[in-house]
Amino acid sequence: RAKLDGRNTYSFFTPEMRAQSVRALQLENALRRALEREQFTLHYQPQICIATGQITGVEALLRWQHPELGAISPAEFIPIAEDCGQILPIGEWVLREALRQLQAWRKMGLMLETMAVNLSAVQFRQPQFPQLVTRILQESGLPAHALELELTEGVAMDDPRAAIATMDELHSHGVLLSIDDFGTGYSSLSQLKRFPVYKLKIDQSFVRDLDDDANDRAIVSAIIRMAQALGMQTIAEGVETSGQLAFLREQGCTEAQGYYYGRPMPATQLQALLAGATGSRA
Ligand code: C2E
Numbered sequence: 001r002a003k004l005d006g007r008n009t010y011s012f013f014t015p016e017m018r019a020q021s022v023r024a025l026q027l028e029n030a031l032r033r034a035l036e037r038e039q040f041t042l043h044y045q046p047q048i049c050i051a052t053g054q055i056t057g058v059e060a061l062l063r064w065q066h067p068e069l070g071a072i073s074p075a076e077f078i079p080i081a082e083d084c085g086q087i088l089p090i091g092e093w094v095l096r097e098a099l100r101q102l103q104a105w106r107k108m109g110l111m112l113e114t115m116a117v118n119l120s121a122v123q124f125r126q127p128q129f130p131q132l133v134t135r136i137l138q139e140s141g142l143p144a145h146a147l148e149l150e151l152t153e154g155v156a157m158d159d160p161r162a163a164i165a166t167m168d169e170l171h172s173h174g175v176l177l178s179i180d181d182f183g184t185g186y187s188s189l190s191q192l193k194r195f196p197v198y199k200l201k202i203d204q205s206f207v208r209d210l211d212d213d214a215n216d217r218a219i220v221s222a223i224i225r226m227a228q229a230l231g232m233q234t235i236a237e238g239v240e241t242s243g244q245l246a247f248l249r250e251q252g253c254t255e256a257q258g259y260y261y262g263r264p265m266p267a268t269q270l271q272a273l274l275a276g277a278t279g280s281r282a
């Protein structure tokens with residue numbers, strides 16, 4: 001037995017773990033050069049008002065294309081960028097680029113109410129973060145309410161008071177705040193009621209099986225009702241079927257986002273979609 005324990009201790013660093021950490025180091029090095037080498041782009045996914053069927057806003061989603069490593073998923077590189085501090089310049093670029101794009105669309109006459117941008121807890125915890133947001137908004141020439149910042153429940157984890165103070169400051173400037181992946185995090189309901197957020201994004205893990213899982217239907221319905229009681233809007237993430245959409249409409253969910261309406265797409269493609277939508281209404 002002792003022998004087995006000993007062997008387990010020595011084999012703690014497995015070949016798979018070694019390969020993973022080699023990959024992480026490789027990505028970390030590549031990330032340090034990615035901005036200057038212009039390897040990032042943003043894709044945009046439409047957010048649809050369920051009642052009217054109109055595109056009200058888009059979510060900006062970061063894409064990284066490396067010449068040798070290929071396309072790397074944000075789910076893989078964002079945590080590495082957070083660990084090595086690169087998320088700060090990258091996140092700032094995302095904010096600036098997303099707002100520049102929204103303003104360019106507006107100048108073409110393509111109306112979009114909001115641009116939603118994902119935020120890392122690392123960015124959010126920077127003492128100067130609200131000032132940075134104000135500065136980038138001013139550069140863009142857009143009103144503050146054109147920007148929606150998506151926070152995850154994790155931002156309030158270590159220091160809820162500081163997090164709420166930052167949220168209040170952003171909110172007082174007119175920036176919209178939403179909670180991403182709602183239902184998967186650790187925020188308590190007593191915290192939630194103090195967050196100045198206007199929208200909950202219902203996590204796609206609850207939406208995926210809505211068509212055949214009664215528990216997920218109960219959870220989604222409860223989230224929508226709670227949001228209504230708190231005066232918040234709701235958007236369902238990962239909507240892929242008409243069945244899911246029908247249920248969400250019946251429950252009074254405000255908006256939907258997912259492959260059913262459109263995948264995240266390059267700016268030119270979203271532009272064509274918006275131009276078509278505007279044309280067909282005229
Ligand atoms: P998220 O913010 O929750 O974004 C939603 C993710 O679900 C996106 O994955 C999107 O492509 C995907 N998705 C959308 N509709 C559907 C659907 O109908 N079905 C399925 N199966 N998936 C759908 P993506 O683009 O790979 O991004 C993953 C995560 O990476 C994001 O989750 C977000 O947490 C993070 N992320 C992306 N861009 C940024 C960024 O600029 N900054 C930060 N900090 N995080 C980012």
Ligand code: MG
Nearest residue numbers: 059118150180
């Ligand atoms: Mg998001």
Ligand code: MG
Nearest residue numbers: 180181201237
């Ligand atoms: Mg999400």
Ligand code: MG
Nearest residue numbers: 118152180181
């Ligand atoms: Mg997320």
